[in-house]
Amino acid sequence: MLKFSIVTCTWNSADLLWQTLKSVKAQTYTHYEMVFVDGGSTDKTLQMIADFPGEKVLLENVKGGIAAAMNAGTKAATGDVVMHLHSDDYLLHDQVLARVAAYFEQHQCEWLFGRILNDRDGGLFPETYIPPAYSYRALLRSNIVPHAATFVKRSLYEKAGGFSPELKLAMDYEMWLRIGRLATPHQLREALSVFRRHEGSATQKNRLASFEEDHRVRMKYADTGLVDRAAHQLRYLVRKNRLMKQLRG
Numbered sequence: 001m002l003k004f005s006i007v008t009c010t011w012n013s014a015d016l017l018w019q020t021l022k023s024v025k026a027q028t029y030t031h032y033e034m035v036f037v038d039g040g041s042t043d044k045t046l047q048m049i050a051d052f053p054g055e056k057v058l059l060e061n062v063k064g065g066i067a068a069a070m071n072a073g074t075k076a077a078t079g080d081v082v083m084h085l086h087s088d089d090y091l092l093h094d095q096v097l098a099r100v101a102a103y104f105e106q107h108q109c110e111w112l113f114g115r116i117l118n119d120r121d122g123g124l125f126p127e128t129y130i131p132p133a134y135s136y137r138a139l140l141r142s143n144i145v146p147h148a149a150t151f152v153k154r155s156l157y158e159k160a161g162g163f164s165p166e167l168k169l170a171m172d173y174e175m176w177l178r179i180g181r182l183a184t185p186h187q188l189r190e191a192l193s194v195f196r197r198h199e200g201s202a203t204q205k206n207r208l209a210s211f212e213e214d215h216r217v218r219m220k221y222a223d224t225g226l227v228d229r230a231a232h233q234l235r236y237l238v239r240k241n242r243l244m245k246q247l248r249g
Helices: 012-025 045-051 068-077 096-107 137-142 156-159 169-180 209-223 226-248
Strands: 004-010 032-038 056-059 081-084 089-091 110-118 123-126 150-153 186-196
Touching: 004 012, 004 068, 004 096, 012 089, 032 045, 045 056, 056 068, 056 123, 068 081, 068 169, 068 209, 081 156, 089 226, 096 110, 096 186, 137 169, 137 226, 150 156, 156 169, 169 209, 209 226
Parallel strands: 004 032, 004 081, 032 056, 110 186
Antiparallel strands: 081 150, 089 186, 110 123, 110 150
């Protein structure tokens, strides 16, 4: 039976972690472990982790940023498939792991991703765009792989190497581009997880910095041809102009 390792990074996460834990405990598929990577919480986070039933691993006082934390969690995982479910994200319904396990077993894939819903102040909203069919070229155009709904064979993570500690915001995008060169993912159109949009999240606080880091990563993996790189640069300028208008309100 396929075993999942759900890696959850925490740091004073008690206000939101309860919903992450609740969504995992509700799963009908129970062959999983929780791998908690804590950065030194001083609130009730560690007590909530201690109270979580079932198989779990706790790594405490892990420093060095989110990439280092995810690497530590992935290294400590013992499951066949790893997912990174941050402490402000949660699984959409109680059949998520059962659905994903069945898909892995039926299709023998190396990794897969589904879609997310966005949680804004407790309301659930669909993504604001229709993602294209997966291709490596499409992934280079934009990060169409949501980390909260992505499941990767642990052996593939080991083959690809860890998340880049040099990146602060685009480490997941860089990883998808790297492992996309090793194996083509299967794409599910259904929502599997919920991504919480709130002002405290790194993505929301650092939208411009995240955009710029995404572009640097994209150009690292882009084709070396002048036409292709020029097309990426043009899209970058158009998207940056649009983002700047949004940030100015």
